[in-house]
Amino acid sequence: xxxxxxxxxxxxxxxxxxxxxxxxxxxxxxxxxxxxxxxxxxxxxxxxxxxxxxxxxxxxxxxxxxxxxxxxxxxxxxxxxxxxxxxxxxxxxxxxxxxxxxxxxxxxxxxxxxxxxxxxxxxxxxxxxxxxxxxxxxxxxxxxxxxxxxxxxxxxxxxxxxxxxxxxxxxxxxxxxxxxxxxxxxxxxxxxxxxxxxxxxxxxxxxxxxxxxxxxxxxxxxxxxxxxxxxxxxxxxxxxxxxxxxxxxxxxxxxxxxxxxxxxxxxxxxxxxxxxxxxxxxxxxxxxxxxxxxxxxxxxxxxxxxxxxxxxxxxxxxxxxxxxxxxxxxxxxxxxxxxxxxxxxxxxxxxxxxxxxxxxxxxxxxxxxxxxxxxxxxxxxxxxxxxxxxxxxxxxxxxxxxxxxxxxxxxxxxxxxxxxxxxxxxxxxxxxxxxxxxxxxxxxxxxxxxxxxxxxxxxxxxxxxxxxxxxxxxxxxxxxxxxxxxxxxxxxxxxxxxxxxxxxxxxxxxxxxxxxxxxxxxxxxxxxxxxxxxxxxxxxxxxxxxxxxxxxxxxxxxxxxxxxxxxxxxxxxxxxxxxxxxxxxxxxxxxxxxxxxxxxxxxxxxxxxxx
Amino acid sequence: xxxxxxxxxxxxxxxxxxxxxxxxxxxxxxxxxxxxxxxxxxxxxxxxxxxxxxxxxxxxxxxxxxxxxxxxxxxxxxxxx
Numbered sequence: 265x266x267x268x269x270x271x272x273x274x275x276x277x278x279x280x281x282x283x284x285x286x287x288x289x290x291x292x293x294x295x296x297x298x299x300x301x302x303x304x305x306x307x308x309x310x311x312x313x314x315x316x317x318x319x320x321x322x323x324x325x326x327x328x329x330x331x332x333x334x335x336x337x338x339x340x341x342x343x344x345x346x347x348x349x350x351x352x353x354x355x356x357x358x359x360x361x362x363x364x365x366x367x368x369x370x371x372x373x374x375x376x377x378x379x380x381x382x383x384x385x386x387x388x389x390x391x392x393x394x395x396x397x398x399x400x401x402x403x404x405x406x407x408x409x410x411x412x413x414x415x416x417x418x419x420x421x422x423x424x425x426x427x428x429x430x431x432x433x434x435x436x437x438x439x440x441x442x443x444x445x446x447x448x449x450x451x452x453x454x455x456x457x458x459x460x461x462x463x464x465x466x467x468x469x470x471x472x473x474x475x476x477x478x479x480x481x482x483x484x485x486x487x488x489x490x491x492x493x494x495x496x497x498x499x500x501x502x503x504x505x506x507x508x509x510x511x512x513x514x515x516x517x518x519x520x521x522x523x524x525x526x527x528x529x530x531x532x533x534x535x536x537x538x539x540x541x542x543x544x545x546x547x548x549x550x551x552x553x554x555x556x557x558x559x560x561x562x563x564x565x566x567x568x569x570x571x572x573x574x575x576x577x578x579x580x581x582x583x584x585x586x587x588x589x590x591x592x593x594x595x596x597x598x599x600x601x602x603x604x605x606x607x608x609x610x611x612x613x614x615x616x617x618x619x620x621x622x623x624x625x626x627x628x629x630x631x632x633x634x635x636x637x638x639x640x641x642x643x644x645x646x647x648x649x650x651x652x653x654x655x656x657x658x659x660x661x662x663x664x665x666x667x668x669x670x671x672x673x674x675x676x677x678x679x680x681x682x683x684x685x686x687x688x689x690x691x692x693x694x695x696x697x698x699x700x701x702x703x704x705x706x707x708x709x710x711x712x713x714x715x716x717x718x719x720x721x722x723x724x725x726x727x728x729x730x731x732x733x734x735x736x737x738x739x740x741x742x743x744x745x746x747x748x749x750x751x752x753x754x755x756x757x758x759x760x761x762x763x764x765x766x767x768x769x770x771x772x773x774x775x776x777x778x779x780x781x782x783x784x785x786x787x788x789x790x791x792x793x794x795x796x797x798x799x800x801x802x803x804x805x806x807x808x809x810x811x812x813x814x815x816x817x818x819x820x821x822x823x824x825x826x827x828x829x830x831x832x833x834x835x836x837x838x839x840x841x842x843x844x845x846x847x848x849x850x851x852x853x854x855x856x857x858x859x860x861x862x863x864x865x866x867x868x869x870x871x872x873x874x875x
Numbered sequence: 876x877x878x879x880x881x882x883x884x885x886x887x888x889x890x891x892x893x894x895x896x897x898x899x900x901x902x903x904x905x906x907x908x909x910x911x912x913x914x915x916x917x918x919x920x921x922x923x924x925x926x927x928x929x930x931x932x933x934x935x936x937x938x939x940x941x942x943x944x945x946x947x948x949x950x951x952x953x954x955x956x
Contacts, residue, residue, distance in 0.1 A: 328904070328907060328908060329904065329907035329908075331900075331903055331904070331907060333900055333904055364935055365934070365935045365936055366935075367909060367933075367934035367935060367936070368908065368909055368934060368935070368936045371907070371909070449906075449907070450906070450911065453909065453911045453914075466935075469932065469934060469935045470932065470935060470937075474937075478919065478920065478930075478937075479920075482919075482920040482930060483920075484921075484922075484923035485923070487923060488923055572939070575939075576922060576928060576930065576939045577922060577923055579922060579927070579928050579939070579941070580922050580923075580924040580925050580927045580928065581924055583941070589928075589939075688895070688901065688943065690900075690901045690904065690941070690944055691928055691939055691940060691941045691944065692901070692904055692905070692908070692938060692939075692940060692944060693938065693939040694936060694937065694938055694939075695930065695937040695938070695939060
């Protein structure tokens with residue numbers, strides 16, 4: 265350890281308020297990455313203490329016990345013991361415990377103490393504890409634990425002053441390391457009881473507010489009703505608040521493109537910048553507002569403690585199809601976009617449940633499918649009423665959403681039947697106290713996720729868009745050519761090649777061509793069809809061209825294809841990143857291709873017979 | 876009796892956690908979370924479908940346990956004083 269820098273590790277049970285404390289200590293100066301080779305998040309921040317020392321703070325994953333049951337917990341243990349490759353053991357451990365939940369949290373403190381390293385205990389949420397009438401004899405607790413104890417309130421601006429002063433001071437002496445075995449582990453509970461009896465008085469075990477809220481939030485009837493209303497409002501907000509911003513961004517990139525057109529000489533370079541770069545980037549960044557709005561609500565629900573309640577209500581249903589209650593949120597996010605959904609599966613600690621969720625997440629109807637659905641439904645489905653009240657077009661759209669959900673359930677169920685590992689995987693989920701979300705924590709969380717989305721995707725999508733542009737622009741049509749340019753390009757040849765595969769689904773070569781850009785980003789299929797049919801825009805012109813050029817059977821088949829097909833490339837890239845395995849990418853591409861192919865084939869053949 | 880057989884709203888005291896099979900990680904985790912002899916527990920709520928999972932209050936903490944997880948925990952219902 266050098267004299268002017270100190271490595272500190274923050275550890276504690278899940279829900280101890282550790283991340284809020286970390287945010288309070290480091291502010292925005294955080295670096296989020298992964299531990300080498302695994303997809304467990306590694307958060308590090310730094311700040312300069314009053315003494316001038318630089319404190320490097322590592323926020324370790326929340327852990328209940330060193331008897332690790334998940335990769336997160338294993339990493340926490342290895343890092344603290346100095347056994348994790350590439351990580352130096354910390355100079356000081358700050359153990360964070362929720363003062364309102366000491367029975368559970370002190371046990372882990374004792375477990376950390378047995379590592380025999382210098383520790384400071386941060387008694388967090390002291391304000392909530394006082395409100396509940398919990399009285400803690402801090403000097404006595406410190407004496408009995410043999411470690412300095414500091415009171416903190418992570419959500420208050422100067423709630424961490426005492427902690428900073430303490431960690432900036434002398435490093436406390438460590439207790440001697442003790443062996444870790446089952447017998448001594450059972451002992452820890454007895455020690456906790458003794459500690460609590462001697463130092464803590466607690467008028468009641470839980471907050472009255474939690475009891476009252478849970479009575480309604482977990483009610484078999486009202487609980488589900490509340491959950492439906494919350495979800496409905498979130499989705500309304502995503503479209504109401506996100507859509508205008510998305511349109512604004514689209515217009516902005518359109519404007520940039522126009523200026524580039526005016527400013528640059530016409531030619532391949534202009535077309536690359538305007539269509540490839542601005543068009544492609546505009547599409548991706550256009551999704552950002554909707555994704556951020558969705559993430560905002562998910563973060564607020566997460567911080568408030570409601571999300572585990574939702575998982576509680578839905579667990580049984582999810583288990584019956586081979587998922588877990590915790591899959592609910594990632595799958596919900598996937599309705600906006602599968603990429604944040606798959607990123608969100610990090611909250612599922614069990615690797616098997618997590619993989620199952622990742623594999624079915626792309627089947628949820630993401631917002632990128634909507635432009636394609638809207639175009640085809642508008643062109644082929646009549647606007648007549650069904651049963652007097654339902655709009656036929658709306659029914660088809662609903663059916664497509666339902667097909668995604670039912671498809672995901674069937675796929676998850678089949679995977680459950682196929683896998684060799686039939687062992688029981690636990691729920692064992694803590695339902696934390698309700699809390700008012702803090703703007704600071706939500707803002708930092710939003711910033712992190714937004715940056716991950718942008719960083720990961722702009723590179724991939726930009727590359728693919730440029731590749732697509734290249735394929736559909738070269739070779740240029742020969743002099744005196746009559747058909748649209750794409751007809752003569754590499755994409756045209758590929759499309760005609762693909763048509764051999766897709767003919768049984770009723771796809772002509774134009775549709776087959778449009779499937780190539782759709783693989784990069786689904787909504788570009790609309791623009792690609794417009795290009796091949798040589799009509800401008802996405803309006804009525806394109807719909808008429810489509811209606812004139814292919815049958816109802818082909819259109820329905822294409823809709824079904826878009827509901828299940830292995831898309832988009834960025835999703836597959838995220839699966840690769842999040843699971844660290846090309847095999848899983850292969851599995852998800854393979855099964856979706858088969859499902860989409862079979863479903864579209866049946867749709868086309870059956871509709872052809874009937875019409 | 877088993878924790879999974881406790882009626883909703885009832886209170887009991889943990890007796891022990893049984894391993895469902897040799898070196899059962901779920902049983903060990905339950906012990907680590909505080910399901911040890913003498914600890915009072917209460918069944919606060921049950922899930923809307925098949926009364927599963929169960930919401931168990933232990934100390935100041937609430938845990939959602941599936942039925943077969945809760946079945947590992949043996950409890951005694953103490954005579955109300």
